[in-house]
Amino acid sequence: MTHVHPSDGAAAVVHGEILAEERVDALLEAVPARDRETRPDALARAERQRRRWATQIVVADELARRACTERGLEPSAQAAPHVLAVDEADVADLGSIVAVVLAYSPAARTLLAQLADEQDLPEAAVRDYYDRNRDRFLTQDALRRGVDPFGGAAPADFLPYADVREGIAHGLRQAAGRRAFFAWLDRARAGVVYAVGHEHPGDPSHPDHEHRH
Template identity: 65%
Template sequence: MTDHAAVVHGEPVPKSRVDALLETVPERPIRDAGLYSSAAPPRGATSHDDAADGHRHNEALSAPARAERQRRRWATQVVVADELARRAVAERGLPPVPEVSPTRLLAVAEKDVADLGSIVAAALAHSPAARALLAELEAEQHVPEEAVQDYYDRNRDRFLTPDALRRGVDPFGRKAAPTDFLPFEQARQAVAGELRRAAGRRAFFAWFDRARADVVYAAGHEHPGDPAHPDHEHRH
């Protein structure tokens, strides 16, 4: 039996790191349905699990045991994200990041789960390195002025003045006046920031997908949405 959960760039990731994370995660941290929603399994990811043996083993497990195994697989992805982010931070020459707190209860907002999937949302909550990398990726994004103007023009309902909201003005109706909206110059900075954050998140997703493609997982630690094992879950 191996003592590692995964192998990242030839280096084993100890199971103890997954165990430590699980100690900080309630059994059902995001209600019943949200725990394993995530980005799709990494392309090219492999494990040592044999599909037929895995199916027979799965049939022998009780429902609580299968749920706990999925929880462990989910936690493995979060730990792998932290390991990959630490490597990326070092490769980029960014300032050193603090260690993960092994005792801090992991709290993940449901909105973040809805926006990011629970694996990425939990990785960002768990890993200082992941947060540092996301901040760096956000800072690298260039948002064209045309994109800011286009967003402002297409989302007029988001820029109604407080008075127009109180009066129930229809932002797309003919009776809406220019004075019912915040001027573009007042909204510009917030819009650009929002678009930059969205672009940074997309860049983070793309980085994570590429970075974990060659990770090798030990049996029982595969991605919870990996269709190679019979009790996979992949929902958003």
């Protein structure tokens, strides 16, 4: 991986433009460390990794801002960095960095919403989901009676397709939007050059690297 020299005052170069290290510092100051290391060497390593983690968040925010500008989207104003509340389910579904990016960046949330809206969702896909996941659409009465959705259930034991269609379509569109967001972020990050000390936490070119979600 190519790097820029930290004396440039840059955390990264994003498609040819400097991303100031100050933006990473601001996020680090606002979000307290959760590591409980006490040994000096372990604490130093944790802080190095925290800086790399914060850089990924700020870079993704910058990329999302630019993408919104290109698309004519207007995200809400960016608040000052603050302690982020991230749902554990989102971390499991999205990975820790993307989950935090979406919690932190109005631009990223705006872009994700736009990508979800752009997804073409054929009616056949919605109906197929309903037909293949019958256990999710049992009525409350059928659930109380312990009805087996895949054997012995009557049509009346299921919520009508018309009643649940919009919910299914929304969920499928959101899932497709997230996949499109992942693909966009992977492409956009290809044009980023990181300063030494700001590499991705999982980049094997630095000795502290680790890969986790």
